[in-house]
Amino acid sequence: MNPLVVLGATGSIGRQTLDVANRLGIEVVGIAGRSAGEALGELADAHPNARVVAADPEAQAADNFRKRFGDRFASGPEALVELGSFEGATVVNGVVGAAGLRASLAALSAGNRLALANKESLVAAGPLILQASAEGGGELLPVDSEHSALFQCLLGEDPDDVLRLVLTASGGPFRGRSRKDLANVTAADALAHPTWNMGPRITVDSATLVNKGLEVIEAHFLFGMTYDKIDVVVHPQSVVHSLVEFVDGSLKAHVGEPDMRVPIQYALTYPRRAVGSPDPFAMAGLTLEFAEPDRAAFPALDLAYAAGREGGTAPAMFNAADEIAVEAFLGGRIGFLDIPAVIESVLDRTEVAPVVDVDGVVAADEEARKAAREIIGSR
Numbered sequence: 001m002n003p004l005v006v007l008g009a010t011g012s013i014g015r016q017t018l019d020v021a022n023r024l025g026i027e028v029v030g031i032a033g034r035s036a037g038e039a040l041g042e043l044a045d046a047h048p049n050a051r052v053v054a055a056d057p058e059a060q061a062a063d064n065f066r067k068r069f070g071d072r073f074a075s076g077p078e079a080l081v082e083l084g085s086f087e088g089a090t091v092v093n094g095v096v097g098a099a100g101l102r103a104s105l106a107a108l109s110a111g112n113r114l115a116l117a118n119k120e121s122l123v124a125a126g127p128l129i130l131q132a133s134a135e136g137g138g139e140l141l142p143v144d145s146e147h148s149a150l151f152q153c154l155l156g157e158d159p160d161d162v163l164r165l166v167l168t169a170s171g172g173p174f175r176g177r178s179r180k181d182l183a184n185v186t187a188a189d190a191l192a193h194p195t196w197n198m199g200p201r202i203t204v205d206s207a208t209l210v211n212k213g214l215e216v217i218e219a220h221f222l223f224g225m226t227y228d229k230i231d232v233v234v235h236p237q238s239v240v241h242s243l244v245e246f247v248d249g250s251l252k253a254h255v256g257e258p259d260m261r262v263p264i265q266y267a268l269t270y271p272r273r274a275v276g277s278p279d280p281f282a283m284a285g286l287t288l289e290f291a292e293p294d295r296a297a298f299p300a301l302d303l304a305y306a307a308g309r310e311g312g313t314a315p316a317m318f319n320a321a322d323e324i325a326v327e328a329f330l331g332g333r334i335g336f337l338d339i340p341a342v343i344e345s346v347l348d349r350t351e352v353a354p355v356v357d358v359d360g361v362v363a364a365d366e367e368a369r370k371a372a373r374e375i376i377g378s379r
């Protein structure tokens with residue numbers, strides 16, 4: 001197997017990736033995190049041959065790292081991009097947010113396999129990601145559990161035979177609550193996810209259904225399906241990771257434990273599989289439920305569909321507005337229901353442009369962040 005570069009190594013996806021690499025004996029040649037803190041320092045000690053990148057460190061911390069790790073350390077967003085183009089590597093992108101975009105493009109342009117957890121790359125710049133992959137010869141494999149599931153259900157099938165893709169959503173911690181019940185929920189409430197243990201932003205995004213909205217857009221680009229052919233169903237047990245329905249009335253579902261190490265590992269070993277869980281999946285006594293999402297209580301889902309259908313830079317702006325709104329919610333500056341409201345206002349007041357190049361996407365992203373900050377400041 002290819003040597004591994006792990007971007008976002010200190011995060012939830014990054015650590016689980018290092019776990020898988022360790023278990024499978026895959027060489028780790030690069031690790032990156034945002035800051036030059038102890039979390040990254042410990043990983044650098046544990047992987048003495050790996051290059052180490054801090055994408056956005058404090059100056060003093062970066063100096064300390066330079067002394068401690070010498071030439072194998074580099075800092076800044078360009079160093080992250082350079083690590084993404086490490087020759088012959090499989091690059092796992094577990095960075096959170098649009099900050100992961102340029103590294104995804106670099107990995108694909110360099111002809112690397114990109115195991116993509118950073119869904120924001122596809123949401124913000126889907127056409128550019130597909131173009132980089134086609135031109136650079138890089139291979140794009142989904143890590144997001146729903147998309148790994150769909151990818152596997154679609155293997156050997158003709159896209160014309162697909163009736164629809166069905167993404168499952170756990171529903172998050174507020175499943176079953178009405179809009180009125182959601183007015184006063186706190187960051188701590190939102191951070192208590194029932195089935196998945198993830199970073200703070202995606203956890204809040206799971207509570208608002210923004211995450212599912214991002215995933216609808218991600219699926220659109222990954223599988224080339226129109227939005228009419230992508231549905232969402234709430235499935236609280238998180239055992240069915242997603243489904244594909246075919247024109248003949250057959251459905252294929254991908255089923256298994258909710259454990260991100262499974263889709264991470266598959267993205268590394270594809271087209272083969274490697275030994276994973278030691279125990280057979282226990283299905284006796286299991287009850288599976290499916291329900292329609294509550295689109296009134298969780299309006300972000302339809303906002304994402306609208307942004308996806310509008311296309312161009314609208315999805316990038318949807319994502320950027322949410323990044324700022326979630327930060328403000330976690331800081332106690334806005335309420336839970338303000339998150340979709342901020343996104344909606346940002347999309348209302350900004351102009352959408354076609355996606356032409358990465359600078360245009362970054363400009364749209366920055367414009368949306370600025371608008372979101374203004375809207376939050378005036379609340």
Ligand code: NAD
Pocket residue numbers: 007008009010011012013014032033034035055056080093094095096097099100117118119120143144145196197198199200201202260
């Ligand atoms: P996390 O917050 O746990 O980790 C984020 C990582 O990104 C950290 O290593 C952090 O240092 C790094 N990072 C943050 N800002 C950065 C910047 N500006 N430049 C470079 N690196 C930066 O997040 P996570 O839960 O691991 O999620 C990572 C990505 O994977 C997200 O896109 C998320 O949507 C996706 N994802 C996560 C899960 C999950 O189970 N955690 C599942 C599916 C998809």
Ligand code: MG
Pocket residue numbers: 144145146215
């Ligand atoms: Mg997911």
